[in-house]
Amino acid sequence: MKLKKNKNKIILSLLTLLAIFYFAISIFSAETVTIDEQIEQLKSIIDSSSYSAFQSRMILNTAQDLLELGIPFEDTKNIIENSVEKSLDAYSMKKVFDIILETQQDGLPTEPLINKVNEGFAKNANKSAIISVISTKAENLKKANEILNEALQEGLEINGEEEMVGILADSLENDVPQESLSWLLKTGTSEGKSIEEISEISEELSYLSLLAYDSGLSSEEISLLFNKAIDNSSNTEDMCENIQNTLETEISTAKIEGGGKPSTSTGSAITPTTTSSGETPIIGGETPTQETGEAPTETGSEPEPSTPPAEETPSPPEN
Numbered sequence: 001m002k003l004k005k006n007k008n009k010i011i012l013s014l015l016t017l018l019a020i021f022y023f024a025i026s027i028f029s030a031e032t033v034t035i036d037e038q039i040e041q042l043k044s045i046i047d048s049s050s051y052s053a054f055q056s057r058m059i060l061n062t063a064q065d066l067l068e069l070g071i072p073f074e075d076t077k078n079i080i081e082n083s084v085e086k087s088l089d090a091y092s093m094k095k096v097f098d099i100i101l102e103t104q105q106d107g108l109p110t111e112p113l114i115n116k117v118n119e120g121f122a123k124n125a126n127k128s129a130i131i132s133v134i135s136t137k138a139e140n141l142k143k144a145n146e147i148l149n150e151a152l153q154e155g156l157e158i159n160g161e162e163e164m165v166g167i168l169a170d171s172l173e174n175d176v177p178q179e180s181l182s183w184l185l186k187t188g189t190s191e192g193k194s195i196e197e198i199s200e201i202s203e204e205l206s207y208l209s210l211l212a213y214d215s216g217l218s219s220e221e222i223s224l225l226f227n228k229a230i231d232n233s234s235n236t237e238d239m240c241e242n243i244q245n246t247l248e249t250e251i252s253t254a255k256i257e258g259g260g261k262p263s264t265s266t267g268s269a270i271t272p273t274t275t276s277s278g279e280t281p282i283i284g285g286e287t288p289t290q291e292t293g294e295a296p297t298e299t300g301s302e303p304e305p306s307t308p309p310a311e312e313t314p315s316p317p318e319n
Contacts, residue, residue, distance in 0.1 A: 038073045039064055045080050055090035062097040069104045075114045082121040092127040099131075099138050108141045109162050112169065137173065144168035147182045156189045167199045174206035175219065180226045181205070188236050204240045208247060215251045225250060 042063055046056045059080070066076050083093040096117055104110050113134045120130035144165045151158060158164060168181050181202065188198045205226075212222045229242035 035064065035067050038067060038077075042077060042080055045077070045084060049084040050087075051090045059090055059093055059097070062094055062101065066097060066101055066104070069101065071100065071104060071110060079114070079117055082118070086121055086124070088127055092131065095131055096134065099134050103138050103141060106142065106145070108138075108145055109166055112141065112166060113137055137169065140169040140172040141165060143172055143178055144181075147178065147185055150182060151185050151189060154186065156186060158185070158189055158195075160195045164195060164198070167195070167202050171202045171206050171209075174209050175213065175222065176202070176205045176209045177223045177226050179223075180230060183230050184236060184239065187239075191236060193236065201236055201240060205243070208240065208243050212247055212250075215247070217250065221250070 039060060043056070043060060046059060049056075051059065063076050063080065067073060079093070079096065082088075083096075100110050100113050100117075103113055116134050116137055117130060120133060125133075144167075147168055148158065148161060148165055164185070168185070171181055172178065184198065184201055184205070188201065193201075209222060209226075212225065217225070225246050226243055229246045230239060233239045233242050
């Protein structure tokens with residue numbers, strides 16, 4: 001009886017091992033044909049479009065490159081489906097794929113790019129806007145990676161490198177000067193700050209940068225302002241406070257000199273328009289605005305006398 005029980009146990013163990021082996025083989029086999037099956041799914045989506053045979057092959061070849069480099073199938077599929085639904089031309093779709101592909105080949109995170117593409121489709125943005133946004137995002141990821149590598153070359157140990165690249169890229173997108181972010185990363189890491197703490201300071205710098213733009217300062221003035229504040233900062237705690245104090249002083253001076261309006265080095269009031277997605281502010285107002293407060297007079301007419309300075313009433317503070 002005991003011998004029979006041992007025999008049954010051996011048989012059961014062998015059957016278990018065979019089942020595990022068969023399961024492993026099945027998974028391996030499925031993985032080897034997954035990309036082919038996925039390409040067939042993508043082909044069926046593209047076949048429902050108006051793309052030519054050449055264009056379809058072009059898109060599928062690039063899609064296969066993405067899948068082989070590790071881009072998730074669902075992300076690739078969503079881009080193709082949205083492109084077909086929104087009637088995005090084949091060459092614009094390939095351009096989107098090429099930007100993602102190059103970013104992946106550079107070892108940089110591609111999720112921010114894919115999110116921007118999906119956001120663009122959701123907002124019915126045109127192809128030029130989508131390509132411009134993700135091109136800028138890809139460039140900022142490269143700059144952020146340069147900042148990270150510079151810190152690593154100096155012997156600093158940084159945890160969560162990929163996450164840090166994304167954090168720095170977001171701040172670059174909000175026009176925080178690259179030199180300021182480099183200083184923040186190096187100084188913050190030297191102080192033993194966590195990635196969460198550095199992220200919080202980076203977000204604060206983004207806020208201050210956008211505030212400076214809203215106050216009418218140019219990119220050059222903001223860069224100088226940040227650098228001046230950093231030169232007077234011995235640690236990261238002082239950094240944001242010094243930038244804010246310097247910014248407040250700059251705005252107050254600009255109001256006094258410009259009669260209540262912030263002025264730039266060119267004398268024009270340039271105010272940025274920020275998008276709801278947090279894109280890089282688009283600077284508007286190429287034509288300098290009049291800041292003297294005097295309306296143009298007709299030819300041959302005498303200008304009306306201005307109110308003497310002593311009788312001027314102070315302008316109300318701006319909100």
